[in-house]
Amino acid sequence: MRKVTVYDVAELAGVSIATVSFAFTRPDKVKAETLRNVMAAADQLGYVPSASARGLARGRTGAIGIYSYDYLLDPDHDKPATDTRTPAPDGRLFPLYADEVQRGVQIECRRRGYALMLGGNRASDHLPHVIEVAGRVDGLIAFAGALTDGARRQVTARIPVVELGGLERDDARTVLVDNESGMFDLARHLVEQHGHQRFAYVGELGTEEFKARRRGFERALGAGGITVPDVVPAHAGDDASTLRAVAEILALPQLPDAIVCDTDQSALAAIVALRTAGLRVPDDVAVTGFDGILAGRLATPVLTTVLQPMEQVGRVAVEILAGAIDGRDDAGPALPLTCSLFVGSSCGTH
Amino acid sequence: MRKVTVYDVAELAGVSIATVSFAFTRPDKVKAETLRNVMAAADQLGYVPSASARGLARGRTGAIGIYSYDYLLDPDHDKPATDTRTPAPDGRLFPLYADEVQRGVQIECRRRGYALMLGGNRASDHLPHVIEVAGRVDGLIAFAGALTDGARRQVTARIPVVELGGLERDDARTVLVDNESGMFDLARHLVEQHGHQRFAYVGELGTEEFKARRRGFERALGAGGITVPDVVPAHAGDDASTLRAVAEILALPQLPDAIVCDTDQSALAAIVALRTAGLRVPDDVAVTGFDGILAGRLATPVLTTVLQPMEQVGRVAVEILAGAIDGRDDAGPALPLTCSLFVGSSCGTH
DNA sequence: CTCAGAAATCTAAGCGCTTAGATTCTTACT
DNA sequence: AGTAAGAATCTAAGCGCTTAGATTTCTGAG
Known part of the structure; x- marks a missing residue:
């Protein structure tokens, strides 16, 4: 044949x-x-x-790549397909941030006639994984933190790169989300609508995004003349650390009115921990999250949170990338995308 | 540069x-x-x-393609990214069958060092969409029904194709799921464990899969010496048709013990309809589904259903494809993958 | 010190397409 | 009929890599 x-x-x-x-x-x-x-x-x-011949002759492939973290594909899948009997772990049941963003990317790629290449080959001995992807596409979208500095330099030397979140760089464009305003609105809602006075803040300051959320929180409380509590440390994606954080809060002389968590996942874990301790949410203490994942919307009580425009992030990323590929280097840094407050019932029944 | x-x-x-x-x-x-x-x-x-040059010289691209239905990307997204304010419609909130399968494909591709190409370019005037994808990859995975006969012929002339579900063909390999046994087990459970006697069956017979489900149902009832009811027509993905089906059933002289739906989505819609009519599930009537989607697991009552091995379908597809690409044309048709009964509380409290 | 055989490297011919620029064919006038 | 301008088609030169097979360099036994 x-x-x-x-x-x-x-x-x-x-x-x-x-x-x-x-x-x-x-x-x-x-x-x-x-x-x-x-x-x-x-x-x-x-x-x-043959797309290979075409790509070679034309100097462009007509494809865009998306590169995210390896760990989104859980590790215990490193075994033959025939072994897969056990269902995926619970966390994976829900579409995550990255999935939603990818969906946006997919939609926009199709609109513009680009093929979409998913981070593919495992790292060979000499080429880091991402380079293999970069060789196949006209532009690359990468989640913040997925790219090492070295890899970014190497890839940007060949094709335009759009990073999702993180710091702004001069060698790559960035799609930003206004985390600070989102958290500001949320905290203001807690203060103004619910009259909460004593707060706890559960989370971390490991990335730009988390720092911005914290800033928004501090700003809102400051504006309301309310004492800003310290960060009770909990790591995104590590429920155990949230449980410890809740324990720490429960050990305080006085229970806060509201516990503000910097991710939904953390907030959901906190609610479980509070229930276990015999407390009612939101009656005894309010709890809020950040992200707007599906699980929060389905939880009881419905989680009050900040909705990130995830699909839009993906779409905008493709938009910017397409511009860069076509040489239209759209002026200046794009405005950060805005989040919206999602009021459920976990913040108080008022 | x-x-x-x-x-x-x-x-x-x-x-x-x-x-x-x-x-x-x-x-x-x-x-x-x-x-x-x-x-x-x-x-x-x-x-x-350059992957293009490499692919041209080597005669293979190192990538696999996956081709599904266009309508999985909802139509109202055919507008610029900046317009996207409204959240996705509810149905899309949950990972669908295709998403789960794709996840399996993704995992297995990575394991084997293949890049994954998502159905990409919009159809040009002369090349159907799928041909554009086919030109980029060493093998193609397609959902049943996504490929026209003409397209299949053309694509299989160049690269191996694995279809997910549908009929077995001689020009493409097929990954099959044993829908019949799955539904058989479910129906037997209803008969033997719960002693249900009078049944209604809501669904369709439009594809091989649906026909197989119906066969399993008939076989189980036959084995129990129970009268097999006609199909009350309802189309997958069209909740309104399920509502009509339920109305039809409620108009019968006698309420059945159990309503067997051929998809989870339909079952969930049926539960809503029954509730609206003032009936309790499962106390007044049991309801079951088929697929094992997330929404069913989160519903109240938890939906009893047949769990399809979706991720495994994706992984096995890649496995077969990889074999075909390497010229190992693994003997004979693969065994159908087995479903498993998932007993929730919608089938009766017994 | 030689020289065969192995190891390392190089030369050169594609892989299947695109696309300037050259050539040939039409068409519409004079 | 003759001709110039367009339209249609063709010739040929790459695009950046891989890989036989040729050539050179190294190695160690005699």
């Missing part, structure tokens, strides 16, 4: 390969009758143009 | 391009010192090998 090429089609149609190429790429340049002949020949032979 | 090529690296390292190529692909064939030099030069220049 030798592969059918332009040469085969050209021969059958009785034209040159250039004409075949034109027939597919610029049909208006070809006489109607010739076009019909070529297409008939192609159809008869089952011709499928 | 001219692209860095093997030539540049070779020149800087003082070797031929062949040596550069060897350094990357078969490092053991190169003297240690040379290898170091080449790598240093590559690193210094920011060399990223």
